[in-house]
Amino acid sequence: MNTxxxxxxxxxxxxxxxxxKEIEAFFYRTHKDKCIQFAxxxxxxxxxxxxxxxxxIEDAEEIYNDACVLFVHNVLKDRITQxxxxxxxxxxxxxxxxxxxxxxxTKRTTPAQEEGSSExxxxxxxxxxxxxxxxxxxxxxxxxMMTYRYILGWEDYDDIAKATGKGNGDVIRNLLSRCRKRFRxxxxxxxxxSGI
Amino acid sequence: xxxxSETDIFQLEALWQNSLDPSEKEALExxxxxxxxxxxxxxxxxxxxxxGFLPPTEEQKELAEIKAxxxxxxxxxxxxxxxxxxxxxxxxxxxxIRRLYIGLAAAAALLLLxxxxxxxxxxxxxxxxxxxxxxxxxxxxxxxxxxxxxxxAYDRKAYKKAYPALLEEVAxxxxxxxxxxxxxxxxxxxxxxxxxxxxxxxxxxxxxxLYEAEIxxxxxxxxxxxxxxxxxNKLLLVIDQTEGPYSIQAKELMQQIQNK
Numbered sequence: 001m002n003t004x005x006x007x008x009x010x011x012x013x014x015x016x017x018x019x020x021k022e023i024e025a026f027f028y029r030t031h032k033d034k035c036i037q038f039a040x041x042x043x044x045x046x047x048x049x050x051x052x053x054x055x056x057i058e059d060a061e062e063i064y065n066d067a068c069v070l071f072v073h074n075v076l077k078d079r080i081t082q083x084x085x086x087x088x089x090x091x092x093x094x095x096x097x098x099x100x101x102x103x104x105x106t107k108r109t110t111p112a113q114e115e116g117s118s119e120x121x122x123x124x125x126x127x128x129x130x131x132x133x134x135x136x137x138x139x140x141x142x143x144x145m146m147t148y149r150y151i152l153g154w155e156d157y158d159d160i161a162k163a164t165g166k167g168n169g170d171v172i173r174n175l176l177s178r179c180r181k182r183f184r185x186x187x188x189x190x191x192x193x194s195g196i
Numbered sequence: 197x198x199x200x201s202e203t204d205i206f207q208l209e210a211l212w213q214n215s216l217d218p219s220e221k222e223a224l225e226x227x228x229x230x231x232x233x234x235x236x237x238x239x240x241x242x243x244x245x246x247x248g249f250l251p252p253t254e255e256q257k258e259l260a261e262i263k264a265x266x267x268x269x270x271x272x273x274x275x276x277x278x279x280x281x282x283x284x285x286x287x288x289x290x291x292x293i294r295r296l297y298i299g300l301a302a303a304a305a306l307l308l309l310x311x312x313x314x315x316x317x318x319x320x321x322x323x324x325x326x327x328x329x330x331x332x333x334x335x336x337x338x339x340x341x342x343x344x345x346x347x348x349a350y351d352r353k354a355y356k357k358a359y360p361a362l363l364e365e366v367a368x369x370x371x372x373x374x375x376x377x378x379x380x381x382x383x384x385x386x387x388x389x390x391x392x393x394x395x396x397x398x399x400x401x402x403x404x405x406l407y408e409a410e411i412x413x414x415x416x417x418x419x420x421x422x423x424x425x426x427x428x429n430k431l432l433l434v435i436d437q438t439e440g441p442y443s444i445q446a447k448e449l450m451q452q453i454q455n456k
Contacts, residue, residue, distance in 0.1 A: 024265065
């Protein structure tokens with residue numbers, strides 16, 4: 001591994017897209033310390049009883065890894081093609097949402113932890129496949145919007161505005177509204193076509 | 197799902213995120229209750245939002261593969277310095293005696309610098325609190341059991357983890373002695389300001405006399421950390437006068453902070 005590699009964020013996205021492992025490793029290691037230190041200093045969660053939980057090193061590493069995984073996957077799937085914010089800002093924002101989800105609810109289950117009847121499982125699986133097909137049919141701008149809001153779970157429109165460089169929270173709200181409408185149309189068409 | 201307007205979706209998502217205005221919340225909940233069709237459409241959308249955007253099986257496999265690669269990068273970056281050190285040790289064993297002398301000489305020089313020179317300020321703990329802080333071993337006889345996470349974390353001196361966990365245990369009806377350990381954990385994890393509201397009430401309460409010395413000492417450390425010199429001095433003076441378990445440390449600490 002060339003430790004003196006210097007790459008722009010766009011070079012990193014291009015390298016990941018080309019499945020260049022050296023660039024992928026560079027991306028992972030370059031941002032790790034900064035993002036983890038930020039999480040340790042800034043991430044906390046205040047419980048209803050007033051107690052505050054702070055993000056510890058294990059949490060920080062876990063949410064950093066998850067943020068990197070999601071970023072790489074979304075780049076490989078063409079859901080994120082460019083960033084207007086710094087890559088570290090993107091990672092920290094994803095980490096923040098991961099942390100909030102982790103801290104505020106242990107009820108929220110990951111797909112691997114879900115339990116249910118096989119019928120429910122297969123219905124959910126069909127729904128997920130149809131959702132992905134509907135997202136894939138969107139234009140790149142809307143695909144990115146839906147990715148930030150629903151796949152990454154970013155709830156604050158201002159965060160999405162910062163990451164995508166598209167105006168402010170109000171602009172994102174309007175844009176997302178249009179994209180969601182298109183998504184719902186595609187989704188219904190996909191369901192009708194697949195008969196599920 | 198298509199029956200929902202974008203405004204409906206915006207409001208429903210705000211409701212699920214618990215960020216809806218109370219009056220809007222009430223109105224929306226009433227509508228959900230009264231309008232079965234709207235309720236069904238809302239449930240369909242909620243199902244998609246909560247489950248539909250999770251990755252399908254195929255993507256889960258892809259994510260697992262990427263995760264394995266990321267963990268691989270993490271391991272390599274963490275292992276490298278250690279591996280390099282091991283390699284270095286294997287290749288450079290011959291001049292070990294000479295290195296030992298050099299090491300001893302360097303250690304002696306460092307000690308001199310530490311105690312006499314300008315490095316003293318750099319290498320010693322930043323604040324008197326750090327310098328005087330020591331782990332308070334748990335009083336096992338008074339605790340309910342060793343299985344709890346907070347207590348285990350505290351025993352391992354993993355104070356950052358122990359602090360909230362111990363308080364949770366107290367809130368859940370566990371041994372209230374954990375409040376003291378939570379206070380110690382707060383100081384040990386650099387959050388001395390959080391120890392003050394925990395320990396202050398204990399000192400005023402009448403049923404903590406057995407632990408008064410510990411409470412007073414750790415509260416004094418928290419005050420010192422927060423530069424509340426007057427409160428700290430008051431407590432340290434009492435500790436010094438009672439000649440209890442922390443009187444020597446209290447005397448030394450008072451000398452250190454007397455000019456503050």
